[in-house]
Amino acid sequence: MESLTLSDVEQKYYSELFVYCDTDNTKKVASNGRVLDLFRAAQLPSEVVLQWKNCNPSLVRKSTLGTVLMLQCHVVTGLCIHFQSILMEITELCGATRLGHFGRSQFYIALKLIAIAQSGLPLRVESLNSVKDLPLPRFVVGKNEAEARHAALYQDADSQGLYPAPGTALIPRPPGRGHQNKKGPPSSTSLPAHEVIQPLAPSIEAQPEPTSPVISPHQSPPTSPHSWRKHKRQHSGGNADRQQVVAATGAVWTQFREPQTGPVTGDGMWSSHSPPPPLPPSQESWVSFTADTPPSSTLPAMHPSSVQESTTIRTVASAATTNEIQRQSSGYDDPWKITDEQRQYYINQFKTIQPDLTGLIPGSAAKEFFTKSKLPILELSHIWELSDFDKDGALTLDEFCAAFHLVVARKNGYDLPEKLPESLMPKLIDLDDSAEVPEPAAEVGYSASPVEVTPNKSPSMPSLNQAWPEMNQSNEQWETFSERSSSSQTLTQFDSNIAPADPDTAIVHPVPIRMTPSKIHMQEMELKRTGSDHNHPTSPLLAKPPELSEETKLPPSMKFVAANTVGDGYSSSDSFTSDQEPITRQRSQSGASPDALKAVAPPPPPPRPQQSHSRSSSLDMNRTFAAPAAPGQPQPSAIAFPPAVPPRPLPTQSSVPLTGHRVEAEGVPAGGAGLTTTSPQQIPQQPNFADFSQFQAFAASEQPSSLPDIDKHSEAGQADKISEGAGPLRAVKSDGPADERTSATVNSAKGSSGPLAPPPKPVRRRLKSEDELRPEDEQIGPQKAGAIAAPLTSQPSIPRSIGKDKKAIQASIRRNKETNTVLARLNSELQQQLKDLLEERISLEVQLEQLRPFSHL
Amino acid sequence: MAVCIAVIAKENYPLYIRSVPSQNELKFHYTVHTSLDVVEEKVSAVGKSLADQRELYLGLLYPTEDYKVYGYVTNSKVKFVIVVDSSNTSLRDNEIRSMFRKLHNSFTDVMCNPFYNPGDPIQSKAFNGIVSGMMVQTG
Numbered sequence: 001m002e003s004l005t006l007s008d009v010e011q012k013y014y015s016e017l018f019v020y021c022d023t024d025n026t027k028k029v030a031s032n033g034r035v036l037d038l039f040r041a042a043q044l045p046s047e048v049v050l051q052w053k054n055c056n057p058s059l060v061r062k063s064t065l066g067t068v069l070m071l072q073c074h075v076v077t078g079l080c081i082h083f084q085s086i087l088m089e090i091t092e093l094c095g096a097t098r099l100g101h102f103g104r105s106q107f108y109i110a111l112k113l114i115a116i117a118q119s120g121l122p123l124r125v126e127s128l129n130s131v132k133d134l135p136l137p138r139f140v141v142g143k144n145e146a147e148a149r150h151a152a153l154y155q156d157a158d159s160q161g162l163y164p165a166p167g168t169a170l171i172p173r174p175p176g177r178g179h180q181n182k183k184g185p186p187s188s189t190s191l192p193a194h195e196v197i198q199p200l201a202p203s204i205e206a207q208p209e210p211t212s213p214v215i216s217p218h219q220s221p222p223t224s225p226h227s228w229r230k231h232k233r234q235h236s237g238g239n240a241d242r243q244q245v246v247a248a249t250g251a252v253w254t255q256f257r258e259p260q261t262g263p264v265t266g267d268g269m270w271s272s273h274s275p276p277p278p279l280p281p282s283q284e285s286w287v288s289f290t291a292d293t294p295p296s297s298t299l300p301a302m303h304p305s306s307v308q309e310s311t312t313i314r315t316v317a318s319a320a321t322t323n324e325i326q327r328q329s330s331g332y333d334d335p336w337k338i339t340d341e342q343r344q345y346y347i348n349q350f351k352t353i354q355p356d357l358t359g360l361i362p363g364s365a366a367k368e369f370f371t372k373s374k375l376p377i378l379e380l381s382h383i384w385e386l387s388d389f390d391k392d393g394a395l396t397l398d399e400f401c402a403a404f405h406l407v408v409a410r411k412n413g414y415d416l417p418e419k420l421p422e423s424l425m426p427k428l429i430d431l432d433d434s435a436e437v438p439e440p441a442a443e444v445g446y447s448a449s450p451v452e453v454t455p456n457k458s459p460s461m462p463s464l465n466q467a468w469p470e471m472n473q474s475n476e477q478w479e480t481f482s483e484r485s486s487s488s489q490t491l492t493q494f495d496s497n498i499a500p501a502d503p504d505t506a507i508v509h510p511v512p513i514r515m516t517p518s519k520i521h522m523q524e525m526e527l528k529r530t531g532s533d534h535n536h537p538t539s540p541l542l543a544k545p546p547e548l549s550e551e552t553k554l555p556p557s558m559k560f561v562a563a564n565t566v567g568d569g570y571s572s573s574d575s576f577t578s579d580q581e582p583i584t585r586q587r588s589q590s591g592a593s594p595d596a597l598k599a600v601a602p603p604p605p606p607p608r609p610q611q612s613h614s615r616s617s618s619l620d621m622n623r624t625f626a627a628p629a630a631p632g633q634p635q636p637s638a639i640a641f642p643p644a645v646p647p648r649p650l651p652t653q654s655s656v657p658l659t660g661h662r663v664e665a666e667g668v669p670a671g672g673a674g675l676t677t678t679s680p681q682q683i684p685q686q687p688n689f690a691d692f693s694q695f696q697a698f699a700a701s702e703q704p705s706s707l708p709d710i711d712k713h714s715e716a717g718q719a720d721k722i723s724e725g726a727g728p729l730r731a732v733k734s735d736g737p738a739d740e741r742t743s744a745t746v747n748s749a750k751g752s753s754g755p756l757a758p759p760p761k762p763v764r765r766r767l768k769s770e771d772e773l774r775p776e777d778e779q780i781g782p783q784k785a786g787a788i789a790a791p792l793t794s795q796p797s798i799p800r801s802i803g804k805d806k807k808a809i810q811a812s813i814r815r816n817k818e819t820n821t822v823l824a825r826l827n828s829e830l831q832q833q834l835k836d837l838l839e840e841r842i843s844l845e846v847q848l849e850q851l852r853p854f855s856h857l
Numbered sequence: 858m859a860v861c862i863a864v865i866a867k868e869n870y871p872l873y874i875r876s877v878p879s880q881n882e883l884k885f886h887y888t889v890h891t892s893l894d895v896v897e898e899k900v901s902a903v904g905k906s907l908a909d910q911r912e913l914y915l916g917l918l919y920p921t922e923d924y925k926v927y928g929y930v931t932n933s934k935v936k937f938v939i940v941v942d943s944s945n946t947s948l949r950d951n952e953i954r955s956m957f958r959k960l961h962n963s964f965t966d967v968m969c970n971p972f973y974n975p976g977d978p979i980q981s982k983a984f985n986g987i988v989s990g991m992m993v994q995t996g
Contacts, residue, residue, distance in 0.1 A: 363971030381972035
């Protein structure tokens with residue numbers, strides 16, 4: 001094979017032609033079909049043949065292929081023997097006869113030889129390379145439109161000499177395109193293609209190389225377009241040199257694309273099929289898409305989307321080519337577009353199976369029907385998969401049409417798509433199941449035309465979009481659709497339909513709910529507290545709680561305190577004024593914050609010790625005064641002393657020892673006034689110590705055993721007090737005052753504690769005074785008071801921290817218990833003293849009685 | 858993470874079996890075959906009561922050092938077996954269930970095709986696509 005050097009233009013041209021002829025995309029062109037047409041279109045003059053033959057006898061080779069070629073040439077009408085010979089010679093020359101097919105190089109050589117022959121040069125192998133500026137071979141037959149277009153393209157794209165368009169069969173359209181390209185204006189809308197071509201032809205003729213008269217477009221355009229274009233695309237993608245041409249062609253194609261419908265049908269028009277029955281394009285289809293072609297938009301550069309679209313176009317194209325004429329199985333859409341005639345045919349077929357157009361064809365019936373098409377079961381299965389959109393095992397009309405269409409396509413040799421083409425989507429059924437079945441058919445038929453094409457969208461997409469919202473209802477449909485549809489736009493549209501954020505379902509920042517009282521709450525508490533408790537300012541309350549809780553009844557006071565402290569704590573937490581606040585807050589927290597919360601309105605303060613005072617106050621006091629008064633006359637001064645005692649805490653404080661005097665009151669100290677008892681108990685403890693020693697000394701002198709002995713030393717001290725009471729009153733008195741002083745000091749110490757102090761003070765004083773008044777009782781009393789005072793004094797010293805408070809409470813509890821025991825002993829001792837006094841009284845009365853007769857006498 | 862997905866017919870012959878080709882497929886075939894025994898055992902144990910979704914999903918059939926085998930049986934005694942690679946992050950049970958559910962749905966679609974004869978090997982492209990998706994996504 002001689003090396004062949006081609007100019008760029010030649011290269012482009014030849015490759016285009018090769019692509020055009022290479023319908024099988026096998027990079028080799030069988031010497032039939034398009035090649036034949038192409039060569040036939042070359043219309044080589046006979047004299048060239050003769051010349052060639054004469055000049056190159058050696059090149060004349062005979063081969064079976066040549067005979068075949070000849071035979072084929074015979075079959076093809078309008079060929080002259082000479083041309084056949086030329087064709088044969090060319091074939092032989094390029095080596096195709098040797099190979100049996102036209103490889104690319106062979107093809108190129110053949111083309112060049114044709115060009116040579118057409119230019120009148122002798123066909124020589126040597127001339128392949130030697131001839132410079134050889135015009136491109138011209139192919140006339142049926143390709144004038146393509147020529148024209150191509151020429152036009154070339155003219156536009158390449159201002160060089162016009163080259164007749166290669167045998168691109170994209171003719172019908174192209175002329176219109178070419179026309180447009182040349183003329184610019186989207187004219188020729190109403191012109192049939194051939195008419196368009198003709199005007200173009202002259203323009204082309206104006207070009208250096210004359211073009212043959214335009215052939216009617218009705219001539220079956222050679223098969224092709226889709227593969228042609230496909231290859232064009234491929235070539236364009238691969239060959240930068242051809243960009244220009246490709247761009248031009250691409251431009252044309254994109255023009256075709258823009259009005260998708262137009263190009264779709266147009267492509268269909270051009271593309272006849274490599275399989276045998278070429279389908280003549282219908283005039284109306286011509287018109288339809290020549291009408292469509294005018295609205296050509298800009299010529300976008302080649303880009304992947306266009307490539308993709310071109311595939312879509314290719315697939316969609318040739319739908320129009322389907323037979324308006326051939327309704328039978330050969331009616332098959334290259335572009336997957338169902339024409340009206342096809343659809344009508346399908347509908348008729350549907351009716352034969354299912355009279356109701358809105359009904360379904362069961363799977364079995366469909367299976368039988370489609371099995372008649374003699375396609376392999378596997379393919380039928382695949383077709384079914386594609387067409388049964390809703391996966392219900394039955395076919396609706398649209399599904400049936402799609403399936404039929406695919407069967408037809410497959411029978412015509414077209415591969416089944418992986419996904420159902422959009423044009424075959426049974427979308428419209430979803431829109432309106434019953435009534436619109438025929439309409440959708442029509443719509444589908446027409447939808448191609450007006451629909452605007454956007455990348456990745458098929459002409460039927462708008463209707464698809466309409467179907468989306470309905471299709472989305474079914475998950476399966478949605479899934480299948482997503483599988484099948486490559487349209488992202490619809491997906492996005494779909495998403496936009498459902499995407500709108502539902503404010504109800506919006507994630508709302510959780511609003512924290514305070515478990516603890518808020519400030520407002522606290523303020524309320526504080527208001528309530530302040531409102532309810534005027535007597536207790538905040539700070540004293542803060543200060544008080546420990547003492548109060550210990551002095552008074554513990555639980556209620558705790559709650560109250562807790563409530564107060566909570567309120568105070570929170571309110572003060574805002575202000576962060578006092579250190580006590582966290583302490584109190586902690587305290588309140590530790591102590592039942594819920595109680596504190598509950599006690600928002602602080603409960604009325606539990607009865608103050610004063611109440612217990614009041615309960616036991618006057619009578620006991622009077623009694624205490626009266627009782628000792630009777631036996632203890634020598635204690636007027638002592639009697640006088642007690643009134644000086646401040647009254648407030650007296651009753652409670654004094655009630656303890658007083659009750660100790662009386663049996664009936666015994667239960668009291670142990671009972672109700674727990675804290676109250678503790679305080680008086682505690683009070684005398686300290687002075688008890690001080691006094692006990694004295695009393696011990698005293699008791700040891702008199703009646704150490706008179707009292708019922710209790711284990712505790714306090715009792716002994718009490719006994720000592722009792723025994724001592726009668727004796728050194730003065731000592732007691734001194735002690736009393738001493739106690740009083742001490743108690744005073746203690747009181748003063750306690751006084752600093754505030755209101756807590758008063759209760760113990762008077763108690764202590766009271767007790768002390770009692771001890772003074774009654775050497776036995778009062779001694780014990782103040783002792784007790786002192787003892788009570790002591791722990792009470794100790795109480796204020798108790799730190800007010802929460803932890804300390806707890807300890808203090810515990811300590812106070814212990815002390816209280818001790819004082820309880822002490823007071824119990826004291827009680828018993830006092831009772832003993834009472835008995836003794838009563839006995840003395842009796843004895844004195846007896847003496848008085850004995851003495852009376854004397855007085856009376 | 859599925860390295861092998863198999864569909865076994867009621868009569869315990871495979872309708873569809875596909876493995877990640879990187880590994881020795883025969884090993885997976887053998888694994889699936891041996892898993893059938895476990896499936897039978899589980900099916901008979903689970904019992905005769907109403908077959909609900911939970912019973913359809915058999916769960917982990919057995920683990921080996923390299924992979925785990927999950928089973929699923931349909932009401933018509935068609936078994937799905939998924940072999941996942943243990944080296945990958947262990948799939949949660951829900952994921953395995955969803956894989957089985959997808960398989961089941963796709964298998965149902967294949968069954969609905971009138972051109973498919975039950976008992977024939979499954980040659981559906983859609984089914985292949987689904988399986989590929991499961992295997993690709995996993996590893």
